[in-house]
Amino acid sequence: MKAKVFVTLKKSIADPQGNAIKNALHKLGYTNTEEVRIGKLIELDLGDITAEEAEAQLEKMCAGLLANTVIEEYKYEII
């Protein structure tokens, strides 16, 4: 079972990286860019388990390891 996890900073948390990239895009002429936020994309191959098992694992993996819910939020997709 394969999955993708998306970890992003919570909306209320400043994203210095994203901000710096926004500024860079402006400098390059893409002045229409209003916001840039940078997160993580984690691609997992969970081996030979069912979708339900994968779902249960992913939830725990995200909350426990892949994201720090103090500042981040996560979403995942099973594919």
Next chain:
Amino acid sequence: MKAKVFVTLKKSIADPQGNAIKNALHKLGYTNTEEVRIGKLIELDLGDITAEEAEAQLEKMCAGLLANTVIEEYKYEII
């Protein structure tokens, strides 16, 4: 127009960070995990432009700044 850009390491490039996370997952008992690869998720708000304009901008942004095509590949989605 909003968009998401996914930047991942080329298959041929080693991903020590993904490996470290795989090992951590194994330690936590998810021994079924076969592979983990870490990429970037870049969320953009491109402001008030059309989908075609967005498409054209994204292609250039990715190839020029957001990804280094020596080591990375990219995909994007307009939403």
Next chain:
Amino acid sequence: MKFGVIVFPGSNCDIDCFHAVKDILGQEVEYIWHDTKELEGYDCIILPGGFSYGDYLRCGAVARFSKIMDAVKVHAAKGKLVIGICNGFQILTEAGLLPGALVRNINLKFICDTVPLRVESQDTPFTRLYNKGEIIRIPIAHGEGNYVADEETLKNMKENGQIIFTYTNNPNGSMENIAGICNEKKNVLGMMPHPERACEEILGNTDGRRLFESILLSLEENRKHE
């Protein structure tokens, strides 16, 4: 001779390079702001270490778009000397002035240490005062110094003698133990280790001096020929 040290927002080894040239070589040196469009009258350009633009996204990714970089390309195309140290090396690869890329250290940690390097070639303006095969000790300080390139590129570099420094005890996972490379014409050098940190007795290491002295010697000879 006149040296220029480029200052990007976030550069932080700029003053170290400046001092190495001024105090050790006794040569003229100026800081050059990244927004400058032209590079006239400089014999050698140094892209210093640091965290240009915070090294956000990727090291050197944003700096390569600075105005000064077009001028650096022109300078290099004329066959004049350019050296990129640490972040400077990363910027040169991002800008396409040197092949390959630098990714995260294999142990995923920043490494600050003094490590042995083998001088692979003395056949460059930057290394002529070293001996081929000589082992020197130079400080490193980077989180992303792991050099990668495709096989073809590596092969070409080897054939052309573009691999200039290698680690004897690979600290970061670099392919072929690469610590420093140059372009085909050998007038552009990029290296992760910091020779400017190894120029003074008081700092306990002078192995980096000869790199700067080599540059000076090359420039002086060039001037004679002109």
Next chain:
Amino acid sequence: MNNSYKAVGLTEKEYKKIIEYLNREPNELELNMYGVMWSEHCSYKNSRALFRHFPTSGERVLQGPGENAGIIDIGDNQAIVMKIESHNHPSAIEPYQGAATGVGGIIRDIFAMGARPIALLNSLRFGNIEGSERVKYLVEGVVAGIAGYGNCMGIPTVAGEVYFNESYNGNPLVNAMCVGIIDHDKIHRGTASGVGNSVMYIGAPTGRDGMGGASFASVELTEESEEKKSAVQVGDPFMEKLLLEACLELLETGSIVGLQDLGAAGLTSACCETATRGEGGMEIDVSKVPRREKGMLPVEIMISESQERMLLIVEKGREDEVRKIVEKWGLHAVTIGKVTDNGRLVVKDKDEVVADVPAYSLDSSGAPKYYKEYQEPLYIQQVKRLQPESVPEPKDYNETLMNLLSSPNLCSKEWVYKQYDHMVRTSTVVKPGSDAAVMRIRGTKKGIALTVDCNGRYCYLNPRVGSAIAVTEAARNLVCSGAKPLAVTDGLNFGSPDKPDRFRQFRESIIGIGEACRELDTPVISGNVSFYNETETQAIYPTPIIGMAGLIEDIDKHCTMHFKDEKDVIIHIGETKEELGGSEYLSRIHGLEKGAIPKLDFGTEKRHQAFILSAIEKGLLKSAHDISDGGLAIALAECCMEKELGIKVQMESMLRTDVVLFSESQSRFVVSCSPEALTELQRLMDLQEIPYEILGTVESEDFVIDINNKNIVALKVKDMKEAWKGAFQCFMK
């Protein structure tokens, strides 16, 4: 009277005091401003009364406590600026960002004085690392966070300490220290003076993150703290680097009247503190403050603790000049208000006045001040008791020594400091790994030595003497580097001040530090207090961290602890007594954290320090190392590591062998000298009545100790080094 004061952490009495100041009830914004400013973190309301025990003045003190950082003269119109700051609570929740923003905060304090930051130090405490995934996670994150911020700023992290103990299981400690250099005539203070001058804001926009961080740091950690998540933020070292360079460039222009960082309690604190120092008032308009999010309320703007922001007080009419320089650095400067002369802090939202209070009433000068109850903790009498006879002697000292060398507290911390760029700016003459870091001062012959020290176990067993020992140990580390100790910055980490036994630890500790600083003539010029480092079940060991700076007049004469050459003579200075109480040996080998801690005699201490310093200055010593955790045997081992040299030592003693090797008696040193220098050295030691013992010589590779003609230790230095260097990495696996 409504009860809303409780929500902002104030008491009824405090609320009444606010009403007295205002002659009316405060509105919600005002109440919140008092809430954050009168929190322990900002007002020191529980600790301030005790600070009178500290010596804070002296010939060299240019700025004592009370400003963003303290300043001490180093001659030639130059001075050192320094301060320590804790970021314990945020680091417990988000180790990377918590530690990173701690470093960011302390750097701003230094350049707010107009100084160029030249060095960072850190002092870390974690729970028991052996087998604890959580501790490993914290260590990993905290170290990476400190590295991430400091390295990006290009400020070398040159020294620090890391200790592990159960008592820090629930509350890790992350204290960061920054040192800057400045010319006397460039010193700036966070002062708002000159009616009509502009108040300008630069740096990151204000967001909702970090709201109420100050009050967050002033409560015990509970499950609920997890909910106060927004108090943790993401640091932006790149922004800070731009701020630093922009501010230093601005100060050169003479257009800046005052400079203040926005730290705890954000704008509220920066405005009232600068206004109070300037003995004037201030009026600001929150609608002009750059914001990251839409719809922020005035109260959110006023107490946000978003990072990487500074307040400038700019000479009227020179705003454009300021703006231009700031923009060169890719930042924006916005005028948000002006200096007034009515002593009030007035906050407007466009035209509407939303807060109007006497500026000083928010500041620590107007905040309540408490004299807390204190009482000797129950445990003190229990832990004192230790029958030395009941401690069995080890059978195999080779094994014991190897065990100690590879223990978490005594092993090499290279794993940590290798992640810190300690060489950037090419001024680090002695890197991490010796007793103190030594930095040269470019353009002069001078150097400075820096260290942070504290033995928490000592402070637990005997807060007063343990804290005094932290000061003397720091001084010993400097002296061993060839530096004369100049001044102290302290990071006081304690449990809840509301509990009389904890408060007594705090009080005793301050008295101990005060006494030692007076004796050594090293005034306290700045510091930080972090209370509430406890969970429901456990308080940390009292941990008053001492940061100290010293001056080396001639950098060529600095010294390190490493043995240099074979055949050099090894000398033990000072007297070993039967003082195993509180030692690392007892803790590690016997699992005992008890006993009377070593005695400290200031007369002896001063005599020995003066001797070491003068011997180094005369060029008589090739190495000098203080004897601290682990005693003589560990000190000798540490001296051997760098150059992989061995020793041949022969001693005579009436004491038990474990006492000889591992006692932590104070005021002791291991030094080495060339055979030629020995006669002169002995003459001086005899003359100054310094007790000493010639132990033996430096050898090539074997580590051999004989006592009373019997071989006790015989090891290969290579094996010792491997165990000592590799241990940390193993714990982290």
